[in-house]
Amino acid sequence: MNRFDYVRPTTVEEAVRAIGSAANARFIAGGTNLVDLMKYNVERPERLVDITRLPLEAIEEHDGGLRIGALVTNSTVAYDERIKERYPLLSSAILAGASGQLRNAATTGGNLNQRTRCYYFYDEATPCNKREPGSGCQAIGGVNRIHAIFGTSEACIATHPSDMCVALAALEAEVRVTGPGGERRIPFAEFHRLPGDTPQYDTTLKADEIVLSVDLPDADFAGHHTYLKLRDRLSYAFALVSVAAVMKRDGDTITEARFALGGVAHKPWRNTEAEASLKGKSATRESFEAAAEIVMREAKPQSENGFKIELARRAIIRGLTQAAAGTPQSQSDKRIA
Missing domain, CATH: 3.30.390.50 (CO dehydrogenase flavoprotein, C-terminal domain)
Incomplete structure (x- = not known):
């Protein structure tokens, strides 16, 4: 693991400045994905911006639906009575994933931003276009039993790992983000990317933006x-x-x-x-x-x-x-x- 700076802002504005002022910085909250990647030398950030003190830990009523703060843990979302009553699909998907210990640490924003899964991506001894653009995709023609069958490219066939995000896609949630250019909202279908010829990018989130919340629309799908x-x-x-x-x-x-x-x-x-x-x-x-x-x-x-x-x-x-x-x-x- 490489050496890195560590900062712990207390406001969203400070967090945005901190992430934008370093060439290779990463936000960290629960760390359930990022820390693993750092241990494997897949991620080598020069700065970690710890966002656990930011005021993003609430589930609130919003525009007839619910707004889930980026720092709300997966367990909190899954067991929230309003989620279970109005969006049981989301609760069920979260409980299908990981383990209780990981769900207690993993956050909503972190779940959205976890990296795609591939044996070769996690093995720095093998070529991988996600780690080193232009180096090749070892999974194509290699060990690819778990890999994608839709939306692939010649550059990458990795799969997105989240259960929560599959439910959010079906519910047509919206991701609220902010950065130096101000706040914007991203329809969930547009938040994650297909690999194309730039598989190193998993989402449409800009490098200096932070997820604030996931907004669930007012919709009645609880019965079916x-x-x-x-x-x-x-x-x-x-x-x-x-x-x-x-x-x-x-x-x-x-x-x-x-x-x-x-x-x-x-x-x-x-x-x-x-x-x-x-x-x-x-x-x-x-x-x-x-x-x-x-x-x-x-x-x-x-x-x-x-x-x-x-x-x-x-x-x-x-x-x-x-x-x-x-x-x-x-x-x-x-x-x-």
């Missing part, structure tokens, strides 16, 4: 939702494929449906064409199969992860079935409902 996570083991494992689904129904007719996939792309993956295909349709397996087929048309497997195509197709159908029936996947009894 599910977060389905398929993985190699039932605890403390990243998703091979996950599905966050929400739905509104009028009798047997679907009036609105949204679903996002995790474990399959460089960002939470949505297909608005597939979602639109469900509107006005009956909540039947046939409707869900047709939507899944629309999604899977864009899948591009690598040498070892072709199994994800059928796994994702079945997961979409099962997730939509659970959401339609109002029988969400349990995160304590992880057997598939």
